[in-house]
Amino acid sequence: MRRPFVWLFMLCKRLFKKPGFIAVLAILILLTAAATFLSSGDGGIISVAVFAEDPSEAASHEVITTLTEKKSVVRFIRCSSEEEAVDEVISGRADTAWLFPADLGDRLERFPIDGKPVMRSISRENSVYVMLAAEKLHTALYPRLSFSIFEKFMDKKFDETDDALLERYYSDSYVYGDLVGIEFAGGETSDEPEEYLLSPLRGMLAVAVSLTSAASVMYFFIDRDKGTFAWIPVRKQIYVQLASVIIPTVITGAVALAAIKASGLFTSFAVEAASALLFCVDCALFSILLGRICGSALRLGAVIPAVMLAEIALSPVFLNIESFKFVSYLLPPYHYLTAVYRPFAMINMIIYAAVGGALCLLTRKRA
Amino acid sequence: MIYFFRYLRLSVKRAAKAFPTVMTITLVLCFGVVLTSLVVMRTSENDDSRRRVKVGVVGDVTESYLGVGLSAIKNIDDSRFAIDLIHIASEEEARELLDASEISSYILIPDGFVESIVSGDNAPLTYVLKKTSAPLGSVLMSEVASSVSSLVTESQTGVSAIQEYCLDLGMGDDSYDVGEEANIVYISSVLKRGNLIDSDLAEGSDALGLYAYVFCGAVAFFLMLWGITCSPLFARRDSLAAFERLTESRLGRKGTVITVIGDWISFFVLAETILIVLSLLGGIAIPLTGIDLPEIKSLGSTELAVFAVKLTPAVIALTAFEFLLFELTDSIVGSILLQFTAAASLGYISGCFYPVQFFPEPVQKLAAVLPSGAAFSCVRQAFAGSGPSLGSVAPLIGYAVVFVVVAIAARAIRVLKPN
Structure with a gap:
C-alpha cells in the first residue's frame, strides 16, 4: 500500500528538479499577471482619431461625449487638427478618422431635407471593425437626427414650428430602456462588455497544460530509453507511464486553475474543478496516444508545436472556429473550453477519457 | 582567431x-x-460570395412592421456579413440548433412585441448566444444589438411624439394613420443612415x-x-x-x-x-x-x-x-x-x-x-x-x-x- 505513494512522491521530486518544468509554471503565473494587467487598461478593437473643428459646438460636443463616456470596444484618439487625425490613419495608429465640422448641428437639421452627409470619415480600409465603429457613430448622431426628422414632419404636416412646444412633446414621449437584451444559453445575462483581452487566458493556460502533458511523455521516453524502468514488467509500464504523465499534468492544471481564479475568470468551483480534472486526464491520455503514434521523444518533439498550434487555432482560445470540427473534437482543450460554460458537455470529456483509456490499454506493449 | x-x-x-x-x-x-x-x-474572409451568419428567429414574424424591422436588422451590416435569418418554431429547437452550432445565435421575439413597441412599452427582444472563452464575436454582437436598440427607441420617441400631438389635436383614430406615415419616414431614415457620413479611403498609407x-x-x-x-x-x-x-x-x-x-x-x-x-x-x-x-x-x-x-x-x-x-x-x-x-x-x-x-x-x-x-x-x-x-x-x-x-x-x- 505504501509503495504507490512512494512512487508518486519520487516522480514528483524528479519533476521539480527539472528547470524546464519550473520555468513553465513561472511563465504561467507571469502570463496571468500580464493578461490581467492588459485587460484593465483602455484597449479597443478599433482605434478612431477624432477631430472637431469647433469642440464647443453643441452637437459635436454631445456626440463625442456620448461616444467616449462609456467603455466600449472603440478607443478614441483626440486630435487637434484634421492633418493630425489623417496622419494617425496613414501611419496605422488609428483605423479611421472622424472629422466633425463646425456646423454639425445645422447639417443634422438640414439632413432630412437635403440628404447631404453631415461629416467625413477617412479610413485605411473598409474592415468589419471600421463598419462597426461607423454604426456606433450613426447611433450617436441619430438622437439629434431623430428630433430633426420630427421637426420637419411636424412642419410639413401641421405647419407646427414652435420650438418649445416641439421639444416638450419630444421629451415627454421619450422612450427609455434597451430594446435588445443579451443572454447566454444557460440563462446568464450580459450587462457589462466581456473582457475579450482576458478571456483567451483560459485557453492559453489549457494549451500550456496540454504542452506539459506532451513533454511528460517525452521525459518518460527518455527515461525508458535510459533503462530507468527496465526492472518493471513491460505489461505494467503503462501504469508507470500514466502516473508519470498525469502527475505533472495535474500539477500544471492546479497552477492554471489557481491562475484562473486570480484573474477573475472563475465560474463555479464544482464546474471548474470537475472540468479541470477531466481535462488533465484527457490531456494525459491524448499525449500518451500521440507518443505511441510518434514512437520516440524526438519525433514527438517535432510534432508538438504543430499540435499546440492546432489547439490554439481550433479550440475557442481567440476565435470560435466552426470549420474543421472533426479535428477540434480530437483536441482536449476544445472539450474543456466548451464544458466550462456548458457543464453538460463534460459528458463528452468523460467519453473522451473512456475511449482514450481503452485505446491506451489496447495498444500497450505486452511483452 | x-x-x-x-x-x-x-x-x-x-x-x-x-x-x-x-x-x-x-x-x-x-x-x-x-x-x-x-x-x-x-x-473573416471578405470575397464576393459573402460569409453568411445564421441567426435564428423565434416568435411570431408575420406582423408587417416586424418583417420590415427584421429586414432592417439584416441590412445593418451590409458588407462583410450577410445574415441569414432562419425562422425556428420553438425556443427548445433553437437551443438545440445553438448547441449543435447549426446557428450562431437566435433572437427571441416575445408575444405581442409589435403591440408593445407601438404602445411604447417595449417588451425587449432577447438575443441569445453561446458563452465561450473566445468572446470577441459576442462582444461585437453586443455592440450591434446596442445600436439597433438605440435606433429603434429614438425612432419610437419621434413617432410617439407625433401621435401624442395628433391626439391632443383631437384627431382620434386618424392619429394612427399619421403614426403609420411617421413610421415609414423613420424606417426610411434608419435604412439611409449610411448617407450621414461621407467616407473616404486614406491615400499613401503604408x-x-x-x-x-x-x-x-x-x-x-x-x-x-x-x-x-x-x-x-x-x-x-x-x-x-x-x-x-x-x-x-x-x-x-x-x-x-x-x-x-x-x-x-x-x-x-x-x-x-x-x-x-x-x-x-x-x-x-x-x-x-x-x-x-x-x-x-x-x-x-x-x-x-x-x-x-x-x-x-x-x-x-x-x-x-x-x-x-x-x-x-x-x-x-x-x-x-x-x-x-x-x-x-x-x-x-x-x-x-x-x-x-x-x-x-x-x-x-x-x-x-x-x-x-x-x-x-x-x-x-x-x-x-x-x-x-x-x-x-x-x-x-x-x-x-x-x-x-x-x-x-x-x-x-x-x-x-x-x-
Missing part, C-alpha cells in the same frame, strides 16, 4: 548535417502555422491591412517558434558539456566565447538558409492554398525570397534569444517547453494573435520595445516593401548582442560548475 574559424567551420558542418532533419521538422511546424493562419483568414497583418503575425510567430526545431542540435546535453570543458581547458575563457559565438552563427546561418528555402517553396504553395487575398496571392518565390532577406535583423535577434534559451535549459524536452511557452507568451503580448492596437497604449509601447515586438515590427516593415528602418534594426542588433553575452555567461557558469 584561427581557432574561432576552425570551430565555426565545424559548427556549420554539424548544422549542415542536421539540415534535412531540421528542414523536415520545420515543414511540420510551417504546416501548423499556415493552417492556423488559413483558419483565421477564412473565418500601414498594413488586416490580412497582411495576420500574415506578418504568422511569420513573426513562426520565427519565434522555429528554435524548437533545432533543440536536438543545440539544446544542452551531456556530450556537449564534455566538449566544452575540453575547450575551456585548452583555450581558457576564450574557448567559451568562441564556442558560443560559433554555435550561434551556425544557428543563424541555418535559420537564414531555411527561410530562403521556405520562401521558394512558399511561392509554389500559396496559389495551391486558394487564398484570394490580394496582399498574399500576388507573392511569388522571388518576392518571398526578398522578404526573407529583409527579415535578417529580426532573425539575428530571435536566433540569439532562442540560443540563450538553449543555454538556460539542460535537456531537449526542457528546451521545447521553454521555447514554446516563451514564444506563445511574447507572441500574445506583441500582437501576433490579437492586433497590438487592441491593447492599451502603455502595453503597445511595451510591446514595441520587447525583442518579439521589435522583431514583429521589422517583419511588418519588410512586408510593406520599404524594408526595416534603422530605428527598428538598431534595437534588434542591440538585443542580439545582449542575448549572446548572457548566453556566454550562462555557458561559462555551467562549464565551471563541478560535476
Whole structure:
C-alpha cells in the first residue's frame, strides 16, 4: 500500500528538479499577471482619431461625449487638427478618422431635407471593425437626427414650428430602456462588455497544460530509453507511464486553475474543478496516444508545436472556429473550453477519457 | 582567431548535417502555422460570395412592421456579413440548433412585441448566444444589438411624439394613420443612415491591412517558434558539456566565447538558409492554398525570397534569444517547453494573435520595445516593401548582442560548475 505513494512522491521530486518544468509554471503565473494587467487598461478593437473643428459646438460636443463616456470596444484618439487625425490613419495608429465640422448641428437639421452627409470619415480600409465603429457613430448622431426628422414632419404636416412646444412633446414621449437584451444559453445575462483581452487566458493556460502533458511523455521516453524502468514488467509500464504523465499534468492544471481564479475568470468551483480534472486526464491520455503514434521523444518533439498550434487555432482560445470540427473534437482543450460554460458537455470529456483509456490499454506493449 | 574559424567551420558542418532533419521538422511546424493562419483568414474572409451568419428567429414574424424591422436588422451590416435569418418554431429547437452550432445565435421575439413597441412599452427582444472563452464575436454582437436598440427607441420617441400631438389635436383614430406615415419616414431614415457620413479611403498609407497583418503575425510567430526545431542540435546535453570543458581547458575563457559565438552563427546561418528555402517553396504553395487575398496571392518565390532577406535583423535577434534559451535549459524536452511557452507568451503580448492596437497604449509601447515586438515590427516593415528602418534594426542588433553575452555567461557558469 505504501509503495504507490512512494512512487508518486519520487516522480514528483524528479519533476521539480527539472528547470524546464519550473520555468513553465513561472511563465504561467507571469502570463496571468500580464493578461490581467492588459485587460484593465483602455484597449479597443478599433482605434478612431477624432477631430472637431469647433469642440464647443453643441452637437459635436454631445456626440463625442456620448461616444467616449462609456467603455466600449472603440478607443478614441483626440486630435487637434484634421492633418493630425489623417496622419494617425496613414501611419496605422488609428483605423479611421472622424472629422466633425463646425456646423454639425445645422447639417443634422438640414439632413432630412437635403440628404447631404453631415461629416467625413477617412479610413485605411473598409474592415468589419471600421463598419462597426461607423454604426456606433450613426447611433450617436441619430438622437439629434431623430428630433430633426420630427421637426420637419411636424412642419410639413401641421405647419407646427414652435420650438418649445416641439421639444416638450419630444421629451415627454421619450422612450427609455434597451430594446435588445443579451443572454447566454444557460440563462446568464450580459450587462457589462466581456473582457475579450482576458478571456483567451483560459485557453492559453489549457494549451500550456496540454504542452506539459506532451513533454511528460517525452521525459518518460527518455527515461525508458535510459533503462530507468527496465526492472518493471513491460505489461505494467503503462501504469508507470500514466502516473508519470498525469502527475505533472495535474500539477500544471492546479497552477492554471489557481491562475484562473486570480484573474477573475472563475465560474463555479464544482464546474471548474470537475472540468479541470477531466481535462488533465484527457490531456494525459491524448499525449500518451500521440507518443505511441510518434514512437520516440524526438519525433514527438517535432510534432508538438504543430499540435499546440492546432489547439490554439481550433479550440475557442481567440476565435470560435466552426470549420474543421472533426479535428477540434480530437483536441482536449476544445472539450474543456466548451464544458466550462456548458457543464453538460463534460459528458463528452468523460467519453473522451473512456475511449482514450481503452485505446491506451489496447495498444500497450505486452511483452 | 584561427581557432574561432576552425570551430565555426565545424559548427556549420554539424548544422549542415542536421539540415534535412531540421528542414523536415520545420515543414511540420510551417504546416501548423499556415493552417492556423488559413483558419483565421477564412473565418473573416471578405470575397464576393459573402460569409453568411445564421441567426435564428423565434416568435411570431408575420406582423408587417416586424418583417420590415427584421429586414432592417439584416441590412445593418451590409458588407462583410450577410445574415441569414432562419425562422425556428420553438425556443427548445433553437437551443438545440445553438448547441449543435447549426446557428450562431437566435433572437427571441416575445408575444405581442409589435403591440408593445407601438404602445411604447417595449417588451425587449432577447438575443441569445453561446458563452465561450473566445468572446470577441459576442462582444461585437453586443455592440450591434446596442445600436439597433438605440435606433429603434429614438425612432419610437419621434413617432410617439407625433401621435401624442395628433391626439391632443383631437384627431382620434386618424392619429394612427399619421403614426403609420411617421413610421415609414423613420424606417426610411434608419435604412439611409449610411448617407450621414461621407467616407473616404486614406491615400499613401503604408500601414498594413488586416490580412497582411495576420500574415506578418504568422511569420513573426513562426520565427519565434522555429528554435524548437533545432533543440536536438543545440539544446544542452551531456556530450556537449564534455566538449566544452575540453575547450575551456585548452583555450581558457576564450574557448567559451568562441564556442558560443560559433554555435550561434551556425544557428543563424541555418535559420537564414531555411527561410530562403521556405520562401521558394512558399511561392509554389500559396496559389495551391486558394487564398484570394490580394496582399498574399500576388507573392511569388522571388518576392518571398526578398522578404526573407529583409527579415535578417529580426532573425539575428530571435536566433540569439532562442540560443540563450538553449543555454538556460539542460535537456531537449526542457528546451521545447521553454521555447514554446516563451514564444506563445511574447507572441500574445506583441500582437501576433490579437492586433497590438487592441491593447492599451502603455502595453503597445511595451510591446514595441520587447525583442518579439521589435522583431514583429521589422517583419511588418519588410512586408510593406520599404524594408526595416534603422530605428527598428538598431534595437534588434542591440538585443542580439545582449542575448549572446548572457548566453556566454550562462555557458561559462555551467562549464565551471563541478560535476
